[in-house]
Amino acid sequence: MAIHLCQKSYGTIKIYIKVIMHLESICMNALPVVKEAGMFVAENRRQIPWGEIEKKGDRDFVTSIDKESERLLVKGLSAILPEAGFFTEEKTVEQGDSRLRWVVDPIDGTTNFIHRTPVTAVSVALMDGDDLLIGIVYEVTLDELFYSWKDAGTSFCNSEEIHVSDCSEFRKALVATGFPYQREGRLPAILETAGYFLEHCQDIRRFGSAATDLCYVACGRMDIYYESYLQLWDVAAGILIVRNAGGTVVDFSGSEHLTGQQVLATNGRFIEESLSGIRIPPITR
Numbered sequence: 676m677a678i679h680l681c682q683k684s685y686g687t688i689k690i691y692i693k694v695i696m697h698l699e700s701i702c703m704n705a706l707p708v709v710k711e712a713g714m715f716v717a718e719n720r721r722q723i724p725w726g727e728i729e730k731k732g733d734r735d736f737v738t739s740i741d742k743e744s745e746r747l748l749v750k751g752l753s754a755i756l757p758e759a760g761f762f763t764e765e766k767t768v769e770q771g772d773s774r775l776r777w778v779v780d781p782i783d784g785t786t787n788f789i790h791r792t793p794v795t796a797v798s799v800a801l802m803d804g805d806d807l808l809i810g811i812v813y814e815v816t817l818d819e820l821f822y823s824w825k826d827a828g829t830s831f832c833n834s835e836e837i838h839v840s841d842c843s844e845f846r847k848a849l850v851a852t853g854f855p856y857q858r859e860g861r862l863p864a865i866l867e868t869a870g871y872f873l874e875h876c877q878d879i880r881r882f883g884s885a886a887t888d889l890c891y892v893a894c895g896r897m898d899i900y901y902e903s904y905l906q907l908w909d910v911a912a913g914i915l916i917v918r919n920a921g922g923t924v925v926d927f928s929g930s931e932h933l934t935g936q937q938v939l940a941t942n943g944r945f946i947e948e949s950l951s952g953i954r955i956p957p958i959t960r
Contacts, residue, residue: 694775694808698824701756702809705799708751710820712744713797713813716782720791720815738789742767744781748799752777759801764908774804780908783812784884793817798886800911805932810912810919812886821890823919830893830920839922839942840895848876848898848945851888855904864954871952872899885938889913892940893920900940903927903955907935914938925950928957 694701719740742765749761749768760771763779777799782788784795793816801809811822821837823830830837842848850872854865872879880897882888885905891897893916914924914933917940926937929950936958939949 694803695825698808699827701801702811702822702824704755705752705801705809705811706820706822708748708755709797709799709811709813711751712747712781713815713820715747716740716744716788716795716797717815720788720795738782738785740788741765741782741785744797745779748777748779748781748797752779752799756801762908764906776802778802778908778911780886780906783886783909784882787883792883794882794884794887796884796886796890798908798910798912800908800915802911807911807915810915812890812912812916814884814887814890819890821893821913821916823916825915827919830916832890832894837894837920839892839917839920840898842898842942843944845875845945845948846877849896850876850879851891851897851900852879852881853883853885853888853902853905854881857904861904861955864956867954868901868952871954872901872949875948875952885909886913889917889924889938889940892922892942893917895942898942899945899949901927901938901949901953903937903958905935905938910935910938914940926957927953927955934958 745763745765745767760773760776761768762770762776765781780798782795783798788795795815797813799811800807809824813820819832821832885902888900889910890913892900917924921943922940923943923946924940925931926933
């Protein structure tokens, strides 16, 4: 079902209200689009020859499956909301400058995908400027579809409501994190931060997908997740899913106004304890 918006300016209050009124419907229509892309990714999970893999940067790779997944998402999401632009990782479509846009990561966890190692996810968010309206993450290897929308009051996994954990002791908290592709000059702060959590919390997990890490906080599998040097498409959907599941998400300065470059997500506790141990400097806008 396509939802047509007649105004040219997406920043107007009138357009914003129209979108808000249809958020649940837009989300429900987008779910099968995201899952279709995820199923395509799952069907193509194999040991890909290195000769077929493009290198975007040091330790940063892209495959033809990333690009085809993104094309599937763009086609399906455009049919649902033709007026929205796109901000996508692989740039298979013109990047729109409109306030209303889909933020798309066609494969979050490409390194895992290349090596046939869980975890791999598809992440899609709808944003109006900096305002998160819809978040959808499909974790391919476990067939788990996480989603929520602005003012939904809850988040879901495969149609079941989810909630953050009730862990209240920092020393019992299980922590998820990730590491940047570019590590030169950053490694001392990264290792010192990891050492802090290893010393003061139960343990650390590194799944290799920021979108999945956030969803695992949302459903109570992880109590804390932190990471830096990210992109908005990695985390936009997951941030909304965590918040609507009862969690808290800030950057490393403690601000809830996020750019996606740094994320600290918790079950609503441990913000102060976590920030006091993070040695990675805040990234200023």
